[in-house]
Amino acid sequence: MGTGQLASILIQGFEGPIYPIHRSEPEVLELKAYPSVHELPETPDLAVLVLPTDVVPGILEECGRAGVRAAVVVSGGFREVGGSGVEQERRLVEIARRYDMTLIGPNAIGVSNFHTGLNTTYFPYRYDPGGVTVVSQSGTYSCQIYDYAGRLGVGLSHTVSVGNSAVTDLSDCLRYFADEHTTRSIALYIEGISDGEKFMEAARYAVNRKPVTAVYVGGTGAGARAGMSHTGALAGEDHLYDGMMRQAGILRAYSFEELLDWSWALAEQPVPPGNRICVLSNSGGPAASMADCCVRAGLEVPRFSERLQAELRGYLPHTASALNPVDMTFSMDFEMLHRKVPGAILQSGEVDGIVEYNTFGSYLFGVIQEELGDRLEFPIEKAKPVIIRVLKDFKELPREYGRPIVASSFWGREDEAITYLTDNGIPMYPTPERAVSAMAALDHRRQVLDSL
Amino acid sequence: MGTGQLASILIQGFEGPIYPIHRSEPEVLELKAYPSVHELPETPDLAVLVLPTDVVPGILEECGRAGVRAAVVVSGGFREVGGSGVEQERRLVEIARRYDMTLIGPNAIGVSNFHTGLNTTYFPYRYDPGGVTVVSQSGTYSCQIYDYAGRLGVGLSHTVSVGNSAVTDLSDCLRYFADEHTTRSIALYIEGISDGEKFMEAARYAVNRKPVTAVYVGGTGAGARAGMSHTGALAGEDHLYDGMMRQAGILRAYSFEELLDWSWALAEQPVPPGNRICVLSNSGGPAASMADCCVRAGLEVPRFSERLQAELRGYLPHTASALNPVDMTFSMDFEMLHRKVPGAILQSGEVDGIVEYNTFGSYLFGVIQEELGDRLEFPIEKAKPVIIRVLKDFKELPREYGRPIVASSFWGREDEAITYLTDNGIPMYPTPERAVSAMAALDHRRQVLDSL
Numbered sequence: 001m002g003t004g005q006l007a008s009i010l011i012q013g014f015e016g017p018i019y020p021i022h023r024s025e026p027e028v029l030e031l032k033a034y035p036s037v038h039e040l041p042e043t044p045d046l047a048v049l050v051l052p053t054d055v056v057p058g059i060l061e062e063c064g065r066a067g068v069r070a071a072v073v074v075s076g077g078f079r080e081v082g083g084s085g086v087e088q089e090r091r092l093v094e095i096a097r098r099y100d101m102t103l104i105g106p107n108a109i110g111v112s113n114f115h116t117g118l119n120t121t122y123f124p125y126r127y128d129p130g131g132v133t134v135v136s137q138s139g140t141y142s143c144q145i146y147d148y149a150g151r152l153g154v155g156l157s158h159t160v161s162v163g164n165s166a167v168t169d170l171s172d173c174l175r176y177f178a179d180e181h182t183t184r185s186i187a188l189y190i191e192g193i194s195d196g197e198k199f200m201e202a203a204r205y206a207v208n209r210k211p212v213t214a215v216y217v218g219g220t221g222a223g224a225r226a227g228m229s230h231t232g233a234l235a236g237e238d239h240l241y242d243g244m245m246r247q248a249g250i251l252r253a254y255s256f257e258e259l260l261d262w263s264w265a266l267a268e269q270p271v272p273p274g275n276r277i278c279v280l281s282n283s284g285g286p287a288a289s290m291a292d293c294c295v296r297a298g299l300e301v302p303r304f305s306e307r308l309q310a311e312l313r314g315y316l317p318h319t320a321s322a323l324n325p326v327d328m329t330f331s332m333d334f335e336m337l338h339r340k341v342p343g344a345i346l347q348s349g350e351v352d353g354i355v356e357y358n359t360f361g362s363y364l365f366g367v368i369q370e371e372l373g374d375r376l377e378f379p380i381e382k383a384k385p386v387i388i389r390v391l392k393d394f395k396e397l398p399r400e401y402g403r404p405i406v407a408s409s410f411w412g413r414e415d416e417a418i419t420y421l422t423d424n425g426i427p428m429y430p431t432p433e434r435a436v437s438a439m440a441a442l443d444h445r446r447q448v449l450d451s452l
Numbered sequence: 453m454g455t456g457q458l459a460s461i462l463i464q465g466f467e468g469p470i471y472p473i474h475r476s477e478p479e480v481l482e483l484k485a486y487p488s489v490h491e492l493p494e495t496p497d498l499a500v501l502v503l504p505t506d507v508v509p510g511i512l513e514e515c516g517r518a519g520v521r522a523a524v525v526v527s528g529g530f531r532e533v534g535g536s537g538v539e540q541e542r543r544l545v546e547i548a549r550r551y552d553m554t555l556i557g558p559n560a561i562g563v564s565n566f567h568t569g570l571n572t573t574y575f576p577y578r579y580d581p582g583g584v585t586v587v588s589q590s591g592t593y594s595c596q597i598y599d600y601a602g603r604l605g606v607g608l609s610h611t612v613s614v615g616n617s618a619v620t621d622l623s624d625c626l627r628y629f630a631d632e633h634t635t636r637s638i639a640l641y642i643e644g645i646s647d648g649e650k651f652m653e654a655a656r657y658a659v660n661r662k663p664v665t666a667v668y669v670g671g672t673g674a675g676a677r678a679g680m681s682h683t684g685a686l687a688g689e690d691h692l693y694d695g696m697m698r699q700a701g702i703l704r705a706y707s708f709e710e711l712l713d714w715s716w717a718l719a720e721q722p723v724p725p726g727n728r729i730c731v732l733s734n735s736g737g738p739a740a741s742m743a744d745c746c747v748r749a750g751l752e753v754p755r756f757s758e759r760l761q762a763e764l765r766g767y768l769p770h771t772a773s774a775l776n777p778v779d780m781t782f783s784m785d786f787e788m789l790h791r792k793v794p795g796a797i798l799q800s801g802e803v804d805g806i807v808e809y810n811t812f813g814s815y816l817f818g819v820i821q822e823e824l825g826d827r828l829e830f831p832i833e834k835a836k837p838v839i840i841r842v843l844k845d846f847k848e849l850p851r852e853y854g855r856p857i858v859a860s861s862f863w864g865r866e867d868e869a870i871t872y873l874t875d876n877g878i879p880m881y882p883t884p885e886r887a888v889s890a891m892a893a894l895d896h897r898r899q900v901l902d903s904l
Contacts, residue, residue: 368459431708
C-alpha cells in the first residue's frame with residue numbers, strides 16, 4: 001500500500017523532494033523513509049495517505065500539527081461503507097477544518113498535475129501534458145484513462161479523483177481549475193451533487209472562463225444505485241441535472257468517449273464564429289457520413305458559391321466534388337490536400353470550420369514496403385519531411401482564420417501525419433463521425449459564449 | 453495502377469495462381485505478366501480491372517469471351533461523373549449480361565475474402581480473419597477500416613465495395629452473405645437504394661439467417677448531396693429508410709463506430725434470452741455509467757435476490773457491492789474476478805447477459821517495472837499463465853450458459869488479457885459505455901428473432 005502511488009510520482013518525474021513515511025522500513029523504492037511526519041526534514045506541501053482506515057484520522061491530525069496544508073486520503077472505508085465509517089469521515093472533516101487543510105477524499109485515488117510531473121495515482125501517464133483537466137467522482141475515470149487518452153492523442157493537464165468529497169468537492173475543483181492556467185478545458189464525471197447552489201455558482205464561474213463538459217450517470221435508478229454504494233453520492237432526477245447543466249452552459253456528454261473527445265477539441269481549437277461547416281474528405285463515404293452527421297447535430301453544410309467552387313476546381317482532380325461536401329478523391333498531392341484546398345475554403349469566409357477525413361502519411365506505404373521487400377520501392381524517407389512541411393502550415397490554419405479544424409483518420413499514431421497533427425493541436429478522431437461530434441461541441445461553446 | 457491491388461493480393465497470402473496482365477511489362481512485382489486475357493495459360497475465376505475508363509468495356513468484353521465469370525471494375529469515370537460515363541456504364545452492363553458475369557463496380561475499390569487471403573483493395577489486412585462481413589457503397593468504409601478493425605480486435609470475414617452497383621448491388625451481396633458460411637454478422641454502409649423491393653426481399657432473407665446492421669447516410673440533404681456525387685446513389689427521405697430497416701429487422705447504426713462495434717458482438721456472442729443485464733465491474737465509476745447506459749438503452753439491471761447477493765458476498769472483498777451493479781473493487785484475485793463471480797451470476801439465471809469492466813493483465817505492471825527497473829519487482833512472467841488460465845474458462849461462460857458477455861477496458865491489445873479475450877470471442881470495447889451499446893445490439897437481435 002502506498003508503493004504504487006510512490007512509483008507513479010517517481011515515474012512521472014516529479015522534481016520536488018519526496019518523503020516516504022513508513023513505520024518500520026528505512027527505505028521505500030530506494031528513497032530514505034521516515035517513521036513519522038514529525039521527523040521529516042521540512043514541512044511537505046502535500047501529504048498522500050494510503051493507510052488502514054482506523055489510522056487515517058490520527059495521521060491526518062499529525063499532518064495538521066506539522067503544518068501540512070493539503071492532503072489526499074486514498075484510504076476507503078468511510079462514509080461509503082456506512083456505520084462507523086460515517087463517524088470516521090466526520091473526524092477527518094473536523095481535523096481538516098481545524099487546520100484549514102485542503103483535503104481530497106477520502107476514498108479518492110489521487111490527483112495528478114502532468115505539467116509538474118505530480119501523479120499520486122497508481123497509473124503512469126507516459127505522454128506529453130496538455131490542456132484537458134478531468135475532475136471525477138470516480139477514481140477509474142480519473143486515472144485508468146491515462147493510456148486511453150494518450151493513445152488517442154489527448155493531452156491531459158490535471159486529473160482529480162474527489163472520492164467522498166468530505167471537504168473539497170467537485171464544485172471547489174471546478175472553481176479552482178477555472179483560473180488554473182494550464183487547463184484549457186474541464187471534463188467532469190458526476191454521480192451526484194449534494195449542494196446544488198454551490199455547484200451552479202462554480203459552474204457559472206468556470207463556464208464564463210472555460211468550456212466545461214460533463215457526464216452525469218445518477219439519473220437512472222441503476223446508475224444511482226451504483227453511485228450510492230460507490231461514493232455515497234446522492235443522485236437526483238435526470239431532468240433536474242440536465243436543466244442545471246443547460247442553465248450553467250455545461251455541455252452534457254453521455255459517455256466517457258464523448259466527454260474526452262469533446263474536451264479535447266475544446267482545449268485545442270478556436271470556437272467557430274457560426275455553425276456553417278465544410279466537410280472535407282479524400283473519399284466519398286466519409287464525406288457523406290460526416291455531412292449526414294453534421295445535419296443531425298445541427299450544423300449547416302452550405303453549398304459553396306460558384307466562385308469558390310470554381311477556385312477549388314482549379315486545385316482538385318477532375319473526378320472530385322467541390323460543392324461541399326468537398327470530396328478531393330484519393331490523392332497523394334499533399335499540397336492540394338492540406339494547403340490549397342483548406343486554405344481557399346477558410347479564406348472564402350463561406351464556412352465557420354472544417355471537419356476533415358483525409359489525413360495519412362507514409363504508414364500504409366511502410367507496411368506494404370515491409371511486406372513486399374525490394375519488389376516495390378516507395379520513397380518513404382524522402383516523402384516524410386515533405387508531408388510534415390505541408391502539415392506544419394495546415395495546423396496553423398485554425399489560428400490564422402479563427403476557425404476550427406477537427407479531423408479524423410482510421411489510422412492511428414503509428415502514422416507520422418496523425419502523430420504530428422495530434423501533437424500540434426489538431427484533434428484527430430478514430431472515425432469520421434466523432435470529428436463531427438467534436439465540431440458540434442465547439443459549436444455548443446459558441447452558443448454558450450453568445451448567451452453570456 | 454493495379455500494382456497496389458496486386459501487392460495486397462500478394463501480402464494477404466492468396467494461394468491460387470495470380471496473372472498480372474500488362475500491355476508492355478514482362479513482369480509485375482516479380483510475377484510473370486501477360487499482354488492480354490487471351491494469352492493466359494488458363495481461364496481465371498476473377499478479373500480485376502484497374503484501367504483508364506475508355507479501355508474498360510473492351511477489356512471486359514475480352515474477359516467475357518475468354519470465359520471469365522466474375523469481374524471487379526475498380527476504374528471510375530462512369531455513371532458517377534455523368535455525361536459519356538453513363539453510356540460507358542451501360543456498355544459494361546450489356547457485356548456482363550451477355551456473358552452472364554458477376555460484375556462488382558465500376559468505381560469499386562474491390563472485394564476481400566480474408567479466409568482465402570484474397571484482397572483486391574490497396575490496403576493490407578494484417579489480422580486474423582473473423583465473422584464480420586462489410587458490404588459498402590463507399591470504398592473507404594470497405595477497406596480503409598482494416599487497421600481500425602484489427603486494432604480493436606474485430607475479425608473481418610469479407611468486405612465488398614459495390615461502387616456504382618451497375619450489375620451486382622448491395623442487395624445481391626446481402627443475399628449472398630446470408631448463406632456464406634464464414635460470415636456470422638453483416639454490416640452495411642448505405643448511401644441509397646434504387647430498388648426498394650429487391651432490398652427488402654434480400655434483407656428479410658438475410659435477417660432470417662444472420663444479424664444485419666446498417667448505416668444509412670443519405671437521409672439528410674448534405675449526406676445525399678455527397679452520395680450523389682460519389683456513387684450516383686439515389687438517396688431518399690430518412691424516415692422511409694428507417695421504416696424499411698425496422699420492418700426488415702435490420703439494426704440501424706448512426707456511425708461507423710456503432711456499425712462495427714455492434715456487428716462484432718453479433719458475430720461473436722450468443723443472443724440473450726431476455727433483457728436483464730448484470731453490470732460487473734472492478735470499479736464504481738464504470739459500474740455506475742454502464743448501469744446508467746443500460747437503462748437508457750432499454751436494458752434492465754435487476755437488483756439481485758438476497759440468495760445470490762449472499763453467495764456473491766462470499767467471494768467478494770468486504771468493500772464490494774453485490775446488488776447489481778456488482779462492484780468487485782480493484783482486486784488481483786483473477787479467480788474471483790473471472791470465474792467465481794461471473795459463474796455464480798450466470799448460474800443463478802437472474803440475468804440474461806453480462807456487461808463488464810474489469811479486464812486487465814500484466815501490461816500496467818510491465819510498464820511500472822520497465823520504468824522503475826530493479827527498484828520494484830512484479831512476478832509478471834509467473835502471473836501471465838495464471839491469468840490466461842482463468843480467462844480460458846471465462847471465455848467459455850457465454851457458450852456454457854447461452855448468455856452473452858461483452859466487456860470493456862481502457863487498455864488495448866498491448867495487454868495480454870485484452871488480446872486473449874478479443875482473439876477468443878469476447879468483444880472488448882475501449883470504453884464501458886460501448887460495451888453496453890453492444891449488449892443493446894444483442895438485445896435488438898433477440899427482439900428481431902422473437903418477432904420472426
